[in-house]
Amino acid sequence: MRPLLEVKDLNVVYTTDEGQTHAVKGVDLTLDRGEVMGLVGESGSGKSTLALGILRYLPRNAEISGEAVRLDGLDLLTLPRRRLREIWGTRVSMVYQNPSTALNPSLRVGRQLEEVARFHLGASGGEAEHRVLGVLHRVQMPDPPSVMARYPHQLSGGMVQRCVIAMALMADPDLLILDEPTTALDVTTQAVVLDLLADLKQEIGASILYITHDLGVVAGLCDRIGVMYSGRLVEKGPVDRIYDRPRHPYTLGLLACIPRFTRGRERHTLPEIPGSIPRPEVRLAGCVFAPRCPMAAELCGARLPGLREVSPGHDSACFFWEDVPSPEIGLHPVPELKWEDKGGRVKELLEAEGLVKDYEPSSGWGSVFWRHRKMLRAVDGVDVAVGEGRTFGLVGESGCGKTTTARLIAGLATPTAGQIRMEGEDLQAWVGGRSRSQLQNLQMVFQNPEATLNPYRTVGQALLRPLLLLRGMRRKAAAETVLDLLEAADLPQSYFPRLPGELSGGEKQRVAVARAFAAGPKLVVADEPLSSLDVSVQGRLVNLLLRLQAAEGTSYLFISHDLAVVEHLSDEIAVMYLGKVVERGPAGRVLRPPYHPYTEALLSAVPDPDPAAADVRVRLKGSVPSPLDIPTGCRFHPRCPRFLGDLCVESEPPWRDGEEGHRILCHITW
Amino acid sequence: MSRVPRLSKEPVAFAGAVVFVFFLLMAVVGPLLVPYEYTELVPADRLVGPSADHFFGTDQLGRDVFSRVVVGSRNIFFLAGSGTLLALLLGTSVGLFSAYYGGFLDEIITRLLDVLLSIPPLLLGLVLLGTVGSSKMNLVMVVALLYLPSIARVVRSMVLDLKTREFVDAARLRGEGDLYIMFREILPSAVPPLLVEGSIRFAYSIFLVASLGFLGLGVQPPSPDWGLQINEARNYFRQAPWMLLFPAGAISTLVVSVNLMSDGLRRVLVPGQGGG
Numbered sequence: 018m019r020p021l022l023e024v025k026d027l028n029v030v031y032t033t034d035e036g037q038t039h040a041v042k043g044v045d046l047t048l049d050r051g052e053v054m055g056l057v058g059e060s061g062s063g064k065s066t067l068a069l070g071i072l073r074y075l076p077r078n079a080e081i082s083g084e085a086v087r088l089d090g091l092d093l094l095t096l097p098r099r100r101l102r103e104i105w106g107t108r109v110s111m112v113y114q115n116p117s118t119a120l121n122p123s124l125r126v127g128r129q130l131e132e133v134a135r136f137h138l139g140a141s142g143g144e145a146e147h148r149v150l151g152v153l154h155r156v157q158m159p160d161p162p163s164v165m166a167r168y169p170h171q172l173s174g175g176m177v178q179r180c181v182i183a184m185a186l187m188a189d190p191d192l193l194i195l196d197e198p199t200t201a202l203d204v205t206t207q208a209v210v211l212d213l214l215a216d217l218k219q220e221i222g223a224s225i226l227y228i229t230h231d232l233g234v235v236a237g238l239c240d241r242i243g244v245m246y247s248g249r250l251v252e253k254g255p256v257d258r259i260y261d262r263p264r265h266p267y268t269l270g271l272l273a274c275i276p277r278f279t280r281g282r283e284r285h286t287l288p289e290i291p292g293s294i295p296r297p298e299v300r301l302a303g304c305v306f307a308p309r310c311p312m313a314a315e316l317c318g319a320r321l322p323g324l325r326e327v328s329p330g331h332d333s334a335c336f337f338w339e340d341v342p343s344p345e346i347g348l349h350p351v352p353e354l355k356w357e358d359k360g361g362r363v364k365e366l367l368e369a370e371g372l373v374k375d376y377e378p379s380s381g382w383g384s385v386f387w388r389h390r391k392m393l394r395a396v397d398g399v400d401v402a403v404g405e406g407r408t409f410g411l412v413g414e415s416g417c418g419k420t421t422t423a424r425l426i427a428g429l430a431t432p433t434a435g436q437i438r439m440e441g442e443d444l445q446a447w448v449g450g451r452s453r454s455q456l457q458n459l460q461m462v463f464q465n466p467e468a469t470l471n472p473y474r475t476v477g478q479a480l481l482r483p484l485l486l487l488r489g490m491r492r493k494a495a496a497e498t499v500l501d502l503l504e505a506a507d508l509p510q511s512y513f514p515r516l517p518g519e520l521s522g523g524e525k526q527r528v529a530v531a532r533a534f535a536a537g538p539k540l541v542v543a544d545e546p547l548s549s550l551d552v553s554v555q556g557r558l559v560n561l562l563l564r565l566q567a568a569e570g571t572s573y574l575f576i577s578h579d580l581a582v583v584e585h586l587s588d589e590i591a592v593m594y595l596g597k598v599v600e601r602g603p604a605g606r607v608l609r610p611p612y613h614p615y616t617e618a619l620l621s622a623v624p625d626p627d628p629a630a631a632d633v634r635v636r637l638k639g640s641v642p643s644p645l646d647i648p649t650g651c652r653f654h655p656r657c658p659r660f661l662g663d664l665c666v667e668s669e670p671p672w673r674d675g676e677e678g679h680r681i682l683c684h685i686t687w
Numbered sequence: 688m689s690r691v692p693r694l695s696k697e698p699v700a701f702a703g704a705v706v707f708v709f710f711l712l713m714a715v716v717g718p719l720l721v722p723y724e725y726t727e728l729v730p731a732d733r734l735v736g737p738s739a740d741h742f743f744g745t746d747q748l749g750r751d752v753f754s755r756v757v758v759g760s761r762n763i764f765f766l767a768g769s770g771t772l773l774a775l776l777l778g779t780s781v782g783l784f785s786a787y788y789g790g791f792l793d794e795i796i797t798r799l800l801d802v803l804l805s806i807p808p809l810l811l812g813l814v815l816l817g818t819v820g821s822s823k824m825n826l827v828m829v830v831a832l833l834y835l836p837s838i839a840r841v842v843r844s845m846v847l848d849l850k851t852r853e854f855v856d857a858a859r860l861r862g863e864g865d866l867y868i869m870f871r872e873i874l875p876s877a878v879p880p881l882l883v884e885g886s887i888r889f890a891y892s893i894f895l896v897a898s899l900g901f902l903g904l905g906v907q908p909p910s911p912d913w914g915l916q917i918n919e920a921r922n923y924f925r926q927a928p929w930m931l932l933f934p935a936g937a938i939s940t941l942v943v944s945v946n947l948m949s950d951g952l953r954r955v956l957v958p959g960q961g962g963g
Contacts, residue, residue: 034696424856427856427860428859428860429856429859429860448859448860449859451862453862456860456861456862459860460860460861461856461857461860463853463856463857464853465853468852468853468854469853469854469857470854471854471872471875471876472876473875473876474854474872479854482858482861482863483861486861486862486863487861487862529857532857536861
């Protein structure tokens with residue numbers, strides 16, 4: 018049978034002021050009807066450009082050339098633009114990464130969906146509405162009529178993404194392109210969307226091209242995987258072969274980088290792929306991956322390896338594919354780490370008790386005239402205790418108050434109630450009131466690499482200031498220390514005069530870590546430092562944090578929505594839901610049953626990078642309720658997979674004590 | 688990535704810049720080169736049309752219009768320029784402090800700015816100058832006061848966003864003072880849109896100064912002033928249209944060139960914000 022999509026020798030070249038960039042180089046690809054193919058690679062590997070290039074849906078400065086791109090026999094490369102436009106949205110549709118910008122905020126969801134039905138299907142008013150209801154049903158949207166009457170901001174991220182998927186399915190496309198559809202979502206929401214896609218796959222019969230940087234996500238969904246690096250396909254093959262026996266060192270590296278649960282083993286570093294993806298303008302004579310490849314030999318630098326079949330349906334672009342070890346053995350070095358176990362009782366470094374933070378829902382004149390307004394309680398009586406040299410992990414979905422807790426401790430927000438003590442000494446609530454040594458002791462690493470560094474200050478300036486201010490260094494000594502800091506953070510010293518705009522996301526985050534450590538802190542609060550980084554880069558940052566901790570004896574308060582990462586780093590874990598801690602204890606205990614139903618759901622949401630994994634699903638219904646309207650009794654009861662009945666609705670659950678200080682806030686007894 | 692080559696990719700803005708530089712040169716060195724003294728009266732040559740002797744003709748008193756237009760550019764550049772600069776300086780500070788400290792202070796300052804913004808600038812300018820009397824100093828102050836609110840608003844909205852960025856939090860965590868955070872951490876990111884706003888305000892100021900001059904509240908005679916020249920020329924429009932045409936043409940050319948430049952500036956400095 019003829020494949021649905023056939024791509025032969027596709028090239029995309031961007032022309033900009035700085036010259037030409039070869040973003041996609043000679044890619045061959047076929048996709049059968051009803052087949053799901055994963056296109057995997059780090060940011061900048063050209064996977065989105067490839068997908069958009071297939072559709073010729075690229076900006077004007079992109080030049081697309083190739084032997085053939087055939088969709089069901091139709092040559093897309095030579096098709097007139099007018100015909101092409103008829104294909105976009107009907108035979109091929111696309112779902113983008115960021116759901117929040119995919120819908121028009123000023124139109125009701127229903128109207129936007131109906132417009133698609135009218136435009137692409139020529140449906141009349143009533144028919145369009147009927148169509149929309151049907152397609153919303155198919156994406157398992159709860160209560161479609163009420164969703165249609167709402168505006169996008171009234172829906173949660175997962176629901177918006179479901180609407181966008183519904184929009185893409187409206188015209189029964191032959192090919193569906195999903196560009197990182199879950200990257201901007203929470204783990205729990207991601208799990209729900211992935212489940213939905215797996216269900217839809219059976220149902221719709223469309224071929225799917227799934228673009229992602231995370232091999233962990235697509236294992237359960239795809240039939241075949243294509244791995245891209247620097248504009249080239251370096252390996253493609255059936256999903257089980259790719260995961261069991263990858264034949265390209267890059268694929269192996271990507272697999273190794275996925276954080277997996279180790280269930281209470283000792284803290285250890287993650288494998289990392291050294292170096293970073295070359296800029297597209299860099300031209301190499303040989304294999305593009307050679308500079309980062311631990312297996313590289315002389316041949317690799319001299320000649321370009323082409324894709325060749327290594328077993329039926331499995332191609333690799335590596336000269337030494339036979340020597341690529343199996344994932345169990347691995348290839349990429351796991352940096353070693355020496356822990357100095359001091360033993361004995363750990364002294365508490367930071368103790369925060371009963372932290373509460375209320376926000377006024379809207380400020381301004383309203384607060385002058387209406388005194389007694391309902392307050393929004395973002396954090397509701399949270400205790401945090403971080404031991405010296407230890408790591409305390411705080412986990413939860415977005416909106417659970419974990420970032421607010423971090424900001425309260427750092428003094429960037431003032432608590433409504435509660436106390437913060439550091440080394441037994443009370444800390445002022447507002448950062449401006451803290452002494453120099455207190456500031457020095459507590460530093461922070463932030464979430465967004467794009468906002469963490471001032472775009473107008475060089476890397477050197479960013480690192481100099483804390484040395485001058487908090488360590489009282491002279492300029493010359495400080496400049497030398499900056500070079501040491503850069504080295505400790507795995508950054509070349511030549512980065513001193515660079516502006517943040519010239520750095521990659523991972524590099525910016527490493528500068529941010531160096532900046533936090535410049536002060537010589539005892540505690541570093543890390544607020545989701547990994548969440549906007551590629552999986553391959555996350556490992557490197559985790560390792561950096563661990564290495565610095567081993568060397569300096571620093572304590573961490575590590576905040577994340579990703580349990581697998583938290584488990585790697587933490588000695589103790591607290592799970593937060595809607596402003597309250599619902600479970601806490603030693604890392605090994607919290608993640609081993611019995612656990613709070615919410616923790617169970619979080620654990621189950623972490624995608625398993627194994628195509629043959631047993632499908633045990635605990636999924637949460639709906640989304641986190643508004644903190645303005647906290648459910649009665651146990652605040653988790655409306656979404657709880659183990660809901661007991663009236664007890665959970667009526668009374669607040671008690672703390673139940675397990676072993677080794679493990680505590681669970683739940684009505685269930687074990 | 689350098690921004691200068693990209694400016695040259697904006698041919699229209701580039702043309703605007705060329706015209707603007709021409710006017711600027713005219714204001715700086717022109718008065719030294721003009722053929723006649725701007726106050727020189729030649730009663731015999733009243734209302735003479737453009738010729739090799741008088742490029743732009745003469746006015747009702749026999750003064751050389753060309754010389755008066757050239758010398759008059761100095762006034763307009765000085766008044767509109769220093770007025771705009773002062774407005775930038777004050778507006779930036781007001782917006783920065785108001786947004787950074789927020790709360791009640793911000794509320795009051797914003798409302799006061801709204802009040803200023805709600806009165807038509809020319810009207811307010813007339814009232815103020817009518818009260819305090821017209822002098823160069825007062826003109827600069829009035830221009831500054833009239834355009835301060837819009838600049839302050841631009842800065843305020845930028846700062847409201849910038850002050851929540853994580854690099855500001857990082858600065859707080861290392862104990863930087865408020866002034867350092869405001870002027871060294873936040874302000875640099877607000878400069879590009881501020882330059883664009885400043886150049887737009889400059890174009891408006893030129894108009895305002897000319898209009899005030901036209902209404903007799905600008906520079907006082909016999910100093911040459913484009914607005915004043917237009918006012919005087921009104922009565923002789925039928926006999927000597929060049930008296931009106933040249934100063935009016937100068938005003939519009941200059942304003943258009945400044946506008947073209949600021950459009951280009953916006954496209955280059957503030958990508959993705961309209962105009963593309």
